[in-house]
Amino acid sequence: MADGIELARAASVAALATEGVYSMGRGRYVEPATYEGSEKVSGVVVTPEDLEIHIVARYPLPRPIPEIAETIREIVAPYAGGRKTIVLL
Amino acid sequence: MILLLAALFVLGVYVVIYAFDLFDYKLESLPITDFTKGVDNFVAGVEDGSLSTVTIIILVLLAILGLIWFIAELRPSAPRRVRMGSGTYVTRSVVEDEVSTVAEQVPDVLGSSVGVKAKRSPGAQVDLEARVRRGEDLGTIKSGLQSTVRERLSERGLPVSKLNVKLVEADPRQTKTRVQ
Numbered sequence: 001m002a003d004g005i006e007l008a009r010a011a012s013v014a015a016l017a018t019e020g021v022y023s024m025g026r027g028r029y030v031e032p033a034t035y036e037g038s039e040k041v042s043g044v045v046v047t048p049e050d051l052e053i054h055i056v057a058r059y060p061l062p063r064p065i066p067e068i069a070e071t072i073r074e075i076v077a078p079y080a081g082g083r084k085t086i087v088l089l
Numbered sequence: 090m091i092l093l094l095a096a097l098f099v100l101g102v103y104v105v106i107y108a109f110d111l112f113d114y115k116l117e118s119l120p121i122t123d124f125t126k127g128v129d130n131f132v133a134g135v136e137d138g139s140l141s142t143v144t145i146i147i148l149v150l151l152a153i154l155g156l157i158w159f160i161a162e163l164r165p166s167a168p169r170r171v172r173m174g175s176g177t178y179v180t181r182s183v184v185e186d187e188v189s190t191v192a193e194q195v196p197d198v199l200g201s202s203v204g205v206k207a208k209r210s211p212g213a214q215v216d217l218e219a220r221v222r223r224g225e226d227l228g229t230i231k232s233g234l235q236s237t238v239r240e241r242l243s244e245r246g247l248p249v250s251k252l253n254v255k256l257v258e259a260d261p262r263q264t265k266t267r268v269q
Contacts, residue, residue: 088178
């Protein structure tokens with residue numbers, strides 16, 4: 001189980017390696033990100049209860065959105081430490 | 090908003106100064122005696138129960154309005170994102186863009202505008218307004234458009250709880266595309 005920035009980093013790598021993901025989401029008004037020291041991981045927000053992963057999907061979609069989200073969730077699950085994983089497209 | 094807060098702060102400072110007679114500023118020196126007398130008379134009227142019918146009606150209406158407002162404030166605000174299933178959300182613009190793209194691929198549709206409302210339950214409420222030529226068979230276009238949009242969104246995995254389609258007859262010279 002990873003924590004904080006490590007978890008954010010792992011989630012970001014897992015999300016970007018998933019088929020159908022173009023990039024990490026940067027938000028329209030507020031950038032979702034995890035900070036620690038001088039490091040920042042964009043597109044992932046880690047809280048004690050949740051792990052939010054913001055992504056931008058590739059268009060046209062290679063497969064349905066729920067499948068993309070499920071794949072990300074499965075890859076991230078071992079690191080999440082029981083947190084609820086929320087995928088935002 | 091900042092200006093409003095600044096104004097309220099300044100007003101608060103003045104109220105404190107006048108209320109505690111600081112720096113020789115006294116509440117009695119303010120030209121509000123007519124106003125305070127009016128308020129006094131009104132409150133005395135309320136206590137005596139000697140208000141006019143119109144005043145009573147206005148007060149009752151204000152109370153009802155306040156109650157309605159209070160109940161409206163208690164309702165939780167609508168979610169910003171469209172819930173797809175357990176722990177997956179999409180922004181409303183994703184649904185809007187997809188519906189708009191699909192609608193404008195339908196041969197009879199010359200242009201469209203889409204509104205998406207996120208629901209607390211999975212799925213979004215989609216309000217699609219499609220512009221078509223005058224004299225077209227609106228019933229056939231509407232059912233075809235509804236089924237096409239539902240089918241495409243289902244392929245993408247985007248849930249729609251309610252799809253409202255409205256067809257508007259328009260002049261092709263004023264629409265996004267003249268010919269499909």
